[in-house]
Amino acid sequence: METSEIKPSDFDYLKVIGKGSFGKVLLARHRKQGGYYAVKVLQKQTIVKRKEQKHVMAERSVLLKGLKHPFLVGLHFSFQTPNTLYFVLDYVNGGELFYHLQREGSFPEHRSAFYTAEMAMALGYLHSLDIVYRDLKPENILLDSEGHVMLADFGLCKEGVAVGGIMHTFCGTPEYLAPEVLQCHPYSRAVDWWGLGAVLFEMLYGLPPFYSRSKAKMFNNILHAPLKLHSSISLAARSLLGGLLERDVSKRLGGSRDLVELQEHPFFASINWDDLMDRKVRPPFIPEVTGPCDIRYIDPAFTLQPVPTSVNERCQAGEASETFPGFSFMSPIAAQL
Secondary structure, three states, rough: OOOOHHOHHEEEEEEEEOOOOOEEEEEEEOOOOEEEHHHHHHHEHHHHHHHHHHHHHHHHHHHHHHHHOOOOEEEEEEOOOOEEEEEEEEEOOOOOOHHHHHOOOOHHHHHHHHHHHHHHHHHHHHHHHEEEEOOOOOOHHHEEOOOEEEEOOOOEEEOOOOOOOOOOOOOHHHHHHHHHHOOOOOOOHHHHHHHHHHHHHHHHHHOOOOOOOOOOOOHHHHOOOOOOOOOOOHHHHHHHHHHOOOOOOOHHOOOOOHHHHHOOOOHHHOOOOOHHOOOOOOOOOOOOOOOOOEEEEEEEEHHOOOOOHHHHOOOOOOOOOOOOOOEEEOHHHHHHO
């Protein structure tokens, strides 16, 4: 089965389940083999207009590597038509961490530790491939139907950042940005450990660490305000947050030995990292989903939108356009279907 033979009409598009800057994410069922996938549909015109071709190709490249990790969303197919790019991804329906946090306000420590540990393993794996994630936030952290973490959305990943490597691009989401990114200083993979600290802080306290409704004030807080760690959480949790949300990169936890430094921290004392990697640790919360079409944890703001008719472009999968050469792909597993 040649990749070029995959086309939009091979799928039934059932629901809108997400939205990005360049298009929508749809729940789709493969007509022949019946599997369910999340299909990210991107409009070429918008991407080209915003000069984002590089980000899209980086996302594809990183997705190819994610197939080998239990806590990263993997890519099964990618193909294009003259107007549109399609990423056919793992579909997970336990909801965004963002959704659960909004609903519950905050999480108890053992639950926060479990998610943080799984995220740390995913980030450590990306770092081992010289990839920096750069956009850790509750909206990009999904739960699968068993309650395990899946990192999604690799559009801001930066490849080829080896140990000691630095980057200069200003990107990411304000609440979770490391100070060195805000200041447009060169930065390293340690930005991901700051992001993890910001997400952990939000899980424990209900708001990001330096949050303010005013963006200017929030930026100022990230750069200068003291980190307030209330005693409602354990000493180990406060110590981990202090280590991750350290402005001085040379002192930040994870800054020199990456993931290993986090794994040695007392906050994770109860975690068996091998069992965690093998998905043998029982998640503290198990989504009550009855099957793939159960979308109760997906925001109705998405699911109530109509599926765009344009996704079913009746043309054959596109001749590779100049802008996106080499975009099409099929995973070896998918090829056997």
